Amino acid sequence: MPAPNGTPVKVTRTPYVLLLPLLVALVLFSQPVQAQRKAPVVQFSGIVMAADDSAAVLPGVHIYVPKAGRGTVSNPLGYFSMPVLVGDSVVISYTGYQKQHYKIPNNIGDAITVIIELSPDTAYLPEITIFPYPTEQLFKQAILAMELPKEEEDIMKRNMDATLLALMMENMEMDGSENYKRFSQQQIMDSHNRYFIRTNPFFNPLNWAKFIQSIKRGEYSRDKK
Template sequence: MKKFLLYFLLLSAPYAVHAQFDKLKDSVVQFYGVIMTADSLKAIPAVSVVVKGRNQGTFSNDQGVFSMVVLKGDEIEFTSVGYKPVLYKIQDTVRDNQISVIQLLVVDAQYLPATVIAARPTREQFERDFINTKVPDDNIEIARQNNDAAKRRILSRSLPANSAEAASTFLRQSAQRYYYNGQAPPQNIFNPLAWADFIQAWKRGDFRNN
């Protein structure tokens, strides 16, 4: 029995190899054609014709003609600098083993921003622009400006009171309230010292909106 099976396999092997060869031969396609511009129908040389997903391809010659062997079901990509890429699909239902195409490529227009070319500035113009150029302040200059008296007053009004200042203010208000407990507190509108403090604060700009 084993000898019979071995003999049968030896006899059927050439037929299996032949069937696989016929199947592979039927799937091979000679793909060729010419690549031209879509607007003027001029031949485009050096166009890359590559099978997508497989390291296989070719280039078009000076007349835009190309030729390569592909398989049914392959996707062929045409790419060239200055043109939009095109993808061509080899259908599985193709009966012939040769396919010829006239592939048109559309120009990929890309507009660059306008460049203004100006004359070289004179020495006087360079010196004027160099002097009037605003140089940003460094950390030392920023620290010096923050230590200015007017700047410190502005910053002090925006800072919240710490615990010692809050406690001191609360104690002063409580002492004043207890001092005038049971009687009306005096009105500072008739106090010349209060008016003097108000005038000084007005001159300093304490009531100015920032």
């Protein structure tokens, strides 16, 4: 083809061999996109129930897709609803019941509703005998008829002496709960008396009236003591 000034121009054509790798690459990269488009989103919902005679709904059941890392929990009425993809393997798990797997089928539309029944997972433990007495009455009689050694009985009586217990209680320091209670009472008193002068109970006429009445009743008499 000649140029405007009459000089011939050389035209180069791209060979088809160079375009073939480009076409192959476009086909390979387009396959994952097409595969994703072939898995539509489905709204998976239903009710989880117990397969035993009670046929009660199960709240708090875990419904999840392990590979995708998403899931939900059934409400107090046993109902659940979550989005899934066609072909997902859904796991239904609940403590005390056997785990189930449900695979989302094809050609179901954009929603699916199911009723899932979980079978109890029963574990039988070996029998354990707590004590060899058939009834509680026989157990009490055996305890009452038990003869303790004389030395241990004497030690027990010395440790349970009323004077010793009173002395121990008098010299025992306050524990954590008593210290916290005392500290809380002091804080309440400080906040209560923050904006006025603290009164002295000795100058309270009501306290004096109660004291005089108690004297008349003889509460402080020597004979009563």
